[in-house]
Amino acid sequence: MVETVTHGARLRNVPGTIQSIERAAAALRLLASTGRPLALAELSAALDLPRPTAHGILRTLREVGFVDQDPTNALYTVGAGLGSLSTPGWDRHDLRSRSMNWADALAGGTGCAVFVGVPDGRVVSLVHHVFRPDGSPQRLRTNETVPMHATALGKCLLAFAPLVTPAARDLDLQRYTGRTATTPAALESQLVAARRRGCATGFAEYTQGVGGAAVPLRGAGGLAVGALGISAPVEHLFGAGGVVRARLVDQLTAAAGEISVTLGHS
Amino acid sequence: MSERVVAAIDQGTTSTRCLLFNRAGRMLAVAQREHRQHYPRPGRVEHDVEEIWRNVASIVPAALRRAGLGPENIAALGIANQRETTVIWNRHTGLPLARAITWQDTRTDGIVSRLTSEGHGELFSSVCGLAPATYFAGPRLRWLLDNVAGARAGAERGDVLFGTMETWLIWRLTGGPDGGVHVTDVTNASRTMMMDIRTREWSPTLLEALDVPERMLPRIRSNSEVYGTCTAVLPGVPVAGALGDQQAALVGQTCFAPGEAKCTYGTGAFLLMNTGTRIAESTHGLIPTMGYVLGDGEPVYALEGSIAMTGSLVQWFRDSLGLIETAPQIETLALTVPDNGGCYIVPAFSGLYAPRWHPDARGVMVGLTSYIDRGHLARAVLEATGWQTREVVDAMNADSGLPVTRLKVDGGMTANHLLMQFLADVLDVPVERPLGSEAVSLGAAYAAGLAVGHWSNLETLRANWHRAAAWEPAMDPALRRREHANWGRAVDRSYDWVLPS
Numbered sequence: 001m002v003e004t005v006t007h008g009a010r011l012r013n014v015p016g017t018i019q020s021i022e023r024a025a026a027a028l029r030l031l032a033s034t035g036r037p038l039a040l041a042e043l044s045a046a047l048d049l050p051r052p053t054a055h056g057i058l059r060t061l062r063e064v065g066f067v068d069q070d071p072t073n074a075l076y077t078v079g080a081g082l083g084s085l086s087t088p089g090w091d092r093h094d095l096r097s098r099s100m101n102w103a104d105a106l107a108g109g110t111g112c113a114v115f116v117g118v119p120d121g122r123v124v125s126l127v128h129h130v131f132r133p134d135g136s137p138q139r140l141r142t143n144e145t146v147p148m149h150a151t152a153l154g155k156c157l158l159a160f161a162p163l164v165t166p167a168a169r170d171l172d173l174q175r176y177t178g179r180t181a182t183t184p185a186a187l188e189s190q191l192v193a194a195r196r197r198g199c200a201t202g203f204a205e206y207t208q209g210v211g212g213a214a215v216p217l218r219g220a221g222g223l224a225v226g227a228l229g230i231s232a233p234v235e236h237l238f239g240a241g242g243v244v245r246a247r248l249v250d251q252l253t254a255a256a257g258e259i260s261v262t263l264g265h266s
Numbered sequence: 267m268s269e270r271v272v273a274a275i276d277q278g279t280t281s282t283r284c285l286l287f288n289r290a291g292r293m294l295a296v297a298q299r300e301h302r303q304h305y306p307r308p309g310r311v312e313h314d315v316e317e318i319w320r321n322v323a324s325i326v327p328a329a330l331r332r333a334g335l336g337p338e339n340i341a342a343l344g345i346a347n348q349r350e351t352t353v354i355w356n357r358h359t360g361l362p363l364a365r366a367i368t369w370q371d372t373r374t375d376g377i378v379s380r381l382t383s384e385g386h387g388e389l390f391s392s393v394c395g396l397a398p399a400t401y402f403a404g405p406r407l408r409w410l411l412d413n414v415a416g417a418r419a420g421a422e423r424g425d426v427l428f429g430t431m432e433t434w435l436i437w438r439l440t441g442g443p444d445g446g447v448h449v450t451d452v453t454n455a456s457r458t459m460m461m462d463i464r465t466r467e468w469s470p471t472l473l474e475a476l477d478v479p480e481r482m483l484p485r486i487r488s489n490s491e492v493y494g495t496c497t498a499v500l501p502g503v504p505v506a507g508a509l510g511d512q513q514a515a516l517v518g519q520t521c522f523a524p525g526e527a528k529c530t531y532g533t534g535a536f537l538l539m540n541t542g543t544r545i546a547e548s549t550h551g552l553i554p555t556m557g558y559v560l561g562d563g564e565p566v567y568a569l570e571g572s573i574a575m576t577g578s579l580v581q582w583f584r585d586s587l588g589l590i591e592t593a594p595q596i597e598t599l600a601l602t603v604p605d606n607g608g609c610y611i612v613p614a615f616s617g618l619y620a621p622r623w624h625p626d627a628r629g630v631m632v633g634l635t636s637y638i639d640r641g642h643l644a645r646a647v648l649e650a651t652g653w654q655t656r657e658v659v660d661a662m663n664a665d666s667g668l669p670v671t672r673l674k675v676d677g678g679m680t681a682n683h684l685l686m687q688f689l690a691d692v693l694d695v696p697v698e699r700p701l702g703s704e705a706v707s708l709g710a711a712y713a714a715g716l717a718v719g720h721w722s723n724l725e726t727l728r729a730n731w732h733r734a735a736a737w738e739p740a741m742d743p744a745l746r747r748r749e750h751a752n753w754g755r756a757v758d759r760s761y762d763w764v765l766p767s
Contacts, residue, residue, distance in 0.1 A: 080591060093594035097681045101293065104702045104734055108292045133701050133732035140735050142683045 023047060024057050028066060028078065037075035064220045065264065081220075089164070090225045090263065092118055096128040096142075098262040099217070099228065103130050106255040110248050112230035112237070113138070116217070117153035119165045120145060122172070124154045124227070132232060149173050149187050150180045152212030156200035156227035159191040160216035180205045198253070200227075201244050204234050211237040213244050215256045220264035228256045270341045271333070272715040273500065274707040275322060277347040277431045278511065279368065279533045282321045284329040285707040286340075289720070291730035293702055294335075297328035304365055309372040309616070312365035315353045318431070319438050326499050337500045342492075343439070344507030344714030346514035346706045347431035349457045352406035354417055354482070355434070357427050360442045364414045366431070367406045370574075372616055374405035375625065381405070386475045393472055394456070395463040395545065395554040400625065401572075403430055404459035404476050411478065421482040428482045430454045432508040439505055440494035447494035447505075450484040452565070453513040456556040461486065463545060463554070466565065488559040489513070490713040507713030511706045512536040513558055515676055516568060518709030519700060520731045522724050525668035529655060530706060531679035534619075535576040537658045538568045541666055550661035551621030560716060569666055571620035571658030575613040576651040577679055582615075583647050589640050596644050597684045603641035608633040610756035611646040618760065621661035628763035632756045651679070652688040653753040659693055672696045676705035683737075691741035692750070701734040 030046055031038060044054035058076055061067035065081025095116060103114045107130040116128035123145040131138045148154030149171050158165050168184040168191065181187040194200035202212040214229030230237070230252055239245050271294060276283045281300040285293050299321040304312040330336060353366035367373065381387065381398040391397045398405065407428050411418045420426035429437065432454055437446035455461040455468075460476065462469040466486060473480055487493060492504045509517065512530060516538045519528040524542035529535055538557070545554050545567045557568035575582075580593045590596050610632050612618075617625035631646070655673075663669045672695050680686060680699045690697040702708065715721045 091592070091595050091598055093597040093682070094592050096683075097592075097594040097678075100681050101296065101702075101704070105293055107734065108290065108701050108732070130701065130734045131732075131736075133734070135732070138733075138736075140683070140737060 020057065023049065023053075024061055027054070027057055027061065028082070031067065031076060031078045032082075037070060037073075037077045039075055043076065063264070063266070089118065090219060092125070092127045095217070095226055095263075099128055099259050102255045102258045103128060103228070106228075106230065106251060107131070107133055109251050110230050110232075112232040112248065115141075115153055115214075115229045115231060116226055117146070117157065117214070117229065118226045119148075119157045119161060122148065122166050122170075124148055124151060124157060126153075127226065146206065147174065147176070150176050150202065150206040151229075152200045152202035152214040152231075153227045153229040155187075155190060155194055155202065156214035156216055156229065157224070158187075159194040159200055160227075161224040176206045177204055177208055179203055199244070199249050201237075203238065203242060209233055213237060213249060213252060215249075215253050217256055217263060218260040218265040220266075222265060225263060228252065228259065269335065269339055270720065271335065271339055272711040272720055273326065273329070273340050273343045273503070274711040274714070275326070275343065275345045275435065276511065276704075276707045276710065277318065277322070277345065277435060278706075279348045279370070282318055282325060283707065284322070284325040285704055285711070286329055286333050286335065287708060287711045291702065291708055291712075291727070293704055293707075295329045295333035296704075297325040297332065299325050311368045311370045313351065313368055315355075315362050315366045315431070315434055319435070322435060322438075323499050337503055340500055340503045341720045342504050342506040342714035342718040343496065343500055344509075344710030344712070345432045345435055345505070346509055346511045346710035347435070347454070349430065349454055349510035349512065350401060350403045350406070351431050352403045352410065352428070353431070353434050354407070354410050354414070354421070354426050354428050356420065356425055357448075358425060358443055360438070363417055363420070363426060364410060367409065369401065370616065371406070372400045372625070374400045374409050377405040377408050381475065389475060390459055390472060393462050393469050394459050396457075396459050398459065399623070401619070402457055402459045404472070404478065407458075407478055408476050418479075421479045424481050426482055427484070428478075429484055430458070430510075432510075433484045436493055436505055436508065439496045439498055439500070441497045444497070448484045449487045449493050449508075451489050451508040451510075452486055452559050453489060453510040453556045454508070455486045457510060463556070466556075466559070488561050488563075489517075490558075490560040490717040492717055504718060505714075506717035507710050507715070509558060509710060509713055512538055512570065512572075513556065513568070514707070514709030514713070515705040516540065516709065517558055517712050518705030518707070519674045519676060520724070520728045521674065522566075522728065525666070525670075526674070527662065527670050528674040528676065528705065531576050531651070531675060531677035533576070533578045533581075535573040535651065535655060535677075535679075537571045537573075537655065537662065537673075539662050539666055539668070539670065541567050541569055541668070543567065546666050548661070548665045550664050551623050552658070552661050552665055553620070558713070560713070569662055571661060573651070573654040573658065574617070574619045575615055576654070577677075579611070579613045579615075579647050579650060580679075583644070589643065593678075594681060596647060597682050599641055600644040600648055600684055601641075603639070603645060605642075606633075606645040606649055607638050607642035608635065609638045609642045609646045610753060611643070611650050612756050612760040613650050614760045618757070620658055622657070622757070624761055626762050626764040627760040630756065630760045630763075632759055633752075648682065648685045649688060649749075649753075651685060652692045653750070655689060656692045656750070670695060672698060674698050674700065676700065680735075683735075686735070686737045687740070690737040690739045692746060694739045694741075694743075694746065696739070697737045698733055699735040701732040
């Protein structure tokens with residue numbers, strides 16, 4: 001489509017900057033400063049943009065939670081997502097609530113226990129736990145913490161959420177079993193492998209005989225906000241040659257994808 | 267691939283959902299749409315049933331798309347619904363004569379107190395098991411007949427039909443004005459104050475007392491049989507299961523043996539215990555009710571205790587007080603403090619339900635001091651759900667002679683682990699959540715699937731139940747006793763707030 005407006009927003013565009021981001025910023029500034037809900041017509045006029053262009057910007061801002069739209073009169077206001085920008089990550093209970101259905105389905109489909117973990121300083125905090133559906137006695141582990149370097153959940157967060165987790169060299173690489181990675185180099189090579197496969201695994205590195213696999217949960221813009229993991233006896237999770245069973249990883253990845261959609265990941 | 271699945275529609279108070287389940291009882295897809303709550307006056311809550319029907323027509327295809335399936339993959343459709351919500355419509359146009367009056371609506375208090383003052387209370391209790399209350403559908407139907415222009419004349423002419431929500435949806439799904447099947451199921455019918463709980467037929471005596479013309483009533487059918495075939499939404503698929511949402515959860519939780527109990531935590535909370543083929547008399551304010559009837563099988567009864575406000579109290583905390591942004595964040599806020607700080611909230615917003623039944627009570631917040639902050643209020647909101655459940659369980663233990671030794675829970679609030687632990691603490695029994703907290707929808711799917719032979723028997727369904735989480739009691743008994751006494755004193759302060767008008 002050929003834009004008919006060549007002045008205004010376009011003239012203000014500084015070379016090397018991205019025009020649509022500048023326009024989005026201008027739209028937010030307008031909404032925040034006017035102090036009342038605005039109609040699309042008002043916004044497109046004030047931004048000097050054709051209505052379809054302004055609508056595209058506002059729709060995108062609404063998707064990421066920076067703009068709210070009243071369903072009854074279609075007016076726009078600044079969204080709650082903008083106010084919580086400085087709050088790191090998702091509220092852990094919102095995360096649990098949105099994970100719950102898919103975590104249950106994942107446990108049912110894989111026969112594994114399911115965990116959701118978020119980074120909490122140098123450890124992983126367990127936000128959600130679904131028992132392994134095999135009738136065996138199990139204890140709810142919600143709100144407990146597990147070490148980053150010795151679990152699939154932790155390694156997943158280290159690999160995919162590097163800005164909100166410590167560097168491998170800053171972790172206390174305590175040995176839990178003979179298989180725990182106890183040097184930064186050993187851990188780093190596991191993280192490289194996890195990034196390559198899109199999935200972190202743990203082979204009896206924290207508890208004897210227990211393995212895990214974990215993939216990131218992503219929010220708006222693709223940011224990793226937590227990890228979704230399955231856990232079971234190693235022989236259930238890993239096939240010949242210690243390779244994690246593809247069928248289980250596929251289900252894990254699919255569930256993480258569904259939960260990520262509810263977290264705003266597109 | 268020709269995978270066979272069962273579809274369930276859960277027509278709830280705030281939204282309508284469609285879920286698809288495979289043979290193992292696992293959910294494959296879900297689609298949901300909220301509908302508007304109409305509050306025309308204090309005490310009145312209405313739903314637009316045409317909006318709800320449009321929502322059904324959009325969510326069912328959406329769920330199928332998500333699962334990559336078509337109507338040919340659906341073995342049967344089951345419906346679970348908000349109970350006691352009452353609608354009347356014209357059988358020729360398909361148009362409702364008024365918005366549906368929901369179960370939370372208290373406008374029938376005048377009708378109910380008249381029934382009682384005219385000496386009908388004992389009659390209703392003995393025939394339908396229910397003492398007259400604003401909670402049930404019959405008085406709402408009477409209100410509609412008395413207040414909606416053309417309703418009574420239309421009903422007497424046979425032009426106007428009555429239904430609860432499953433009746434409305436089955437009628438629409440099977441053709442509406444063009445041959446729609448006008449049926450209700452025995453569990454929904456048992457909540458109307460019009461059905462004889464022993465014969466499971468409409469009671470002419472009760473209809474006379476309520477002044478309701480019988481010809482506007484649907485036929486009463488079991489919970490699991492083919493009622494008809496969809497002509498809309500899922501063309502060709504049999505509608506083969508219908509239960510009130512709480513009885514659906516009893517089936518979904520596979521509480522098939524006497525003494526087994528479940529509690530569903532949604533807008534309100536509903537505790538049902540299977541009492542087998544025996545109708546338990548309640549001397550403690552519980553309701554003896556139908557559990558389920560599967561096809562030609564023996565009727566199974568249940569005792570029910572309902573709590574008006576659980577999730578809706580959290581919604582009020584979020585929407586009216588604005589102290590949290592989302593319902594799950596109440597747990598985050600509650601965890602900012604170690605205890606309730608001496609503060610108690612009794613959410614008698616529209617009176618107290620089981621086991622106290624005080625319609626004139628209203629909500630109170632007590633124990634306020636300068637020490638109390640929003641975290642303590644969040645605790646008090648959650649604890650109110652715990653203590654109200656305790657009161658119902660105590661009554662159930664007394665009435666049934668079958669003490670609750672563990673409680674199966676489901677519903678959205680089971681995502682709140684702080685609340686579930688508090689529940690185990692105050693009940694002093696283990697609380698267990700099954701894999702897939704969708705017991706209501708699952709129960710509707712089970713009823714429909716049993717009717718068409720998709721599942722062969724109840725043992726197959728039991729084998730589908732898996733424990734997803736369990737909370738063990740861990741509260742010091744002395745603390746439990748003290749807090750219980752405090753809660754009781756708080757409830758005392760909520761009584762008799764509404765003056766007789």
